[in-house]
Amino acid sequence: MTDYDAIVFDNDGVLTTPTDRDALIEAGRAAFEEVGVTDPADDHVETLLGPTVDSLHRTADEHGVDPQDLWIARERAAIDAQLEEIRAGRKRLYDDVDVVDALETAKAIVSNNQHETIGNILDYFDLNGFNPWYGREPTIEGIDRKKPTPYYLELALEELGATNPLYVGDTWVDVEAADAAGIDSAYIWRDHAVGYEEWTAARPTHEIETLAAIPDLAGPATES
DSSP states (O other): OOSSEEEEOBTTTTTBBBOOHHHHHHHHHHHHTTTTOSSSSSHHEEEEHHHOOHHHHHHHHHHTTTTHHHHHHHHHHHHHHHHHHTTTTOOBBBBTHHHHHOOOSSEEEEEEEEEHHHHHHHHHOOOEEEEEEEEEEESSHHTTTTTTTTHHHHHHHHTTTOOOOOESSSSSSHHHHHHHHEEEEEOOOOOOOOSSTTTTTTTOEEEEGGGGGHHHHOSSSSOO
């Protein structure tokens, strides 16, 4: 078994439950309203769930609005909606996160969620020791930097200074991002997981059923 001197975690689907899709749909509708569009088509609202830069521009052009204004409005609405979901107990920590919280090995978070949302999660649930932690910027540039692009993961790895890190995720983009960064990955089989085989040629180094498996992968404690 390989000992890792740093463990980097995805957030949604790994540390916290995924955000309810309906909450994010409503955030998309609120974003359109914010930029003056009162009755967007359903497929345009769904585009804002996870657009590419091109699809965002096409959707904004359909309504004659600035794509940056639309996306910033969407990100603000999504941050607020997710904080409400957290406070209401609908977006919660997984039961096995206490194992990670107690982990003495250096640990970090790299998520495709907004940076502010990750900060809200750390504050609300009083999670300690994740240093550094990265979510995406609420800008069009942030869209391009999402996983599977390893941009934020590489920033975290540079800051950690680890020689043998592991990335833990629950989707194919996590496996691909780790592969692109040249590090090992662990795929966690949460209830919502659909697998990675059909989506990517990259393969995880480990497959785990629970975060309780992480201490066996981690090596001696290092300062985070």
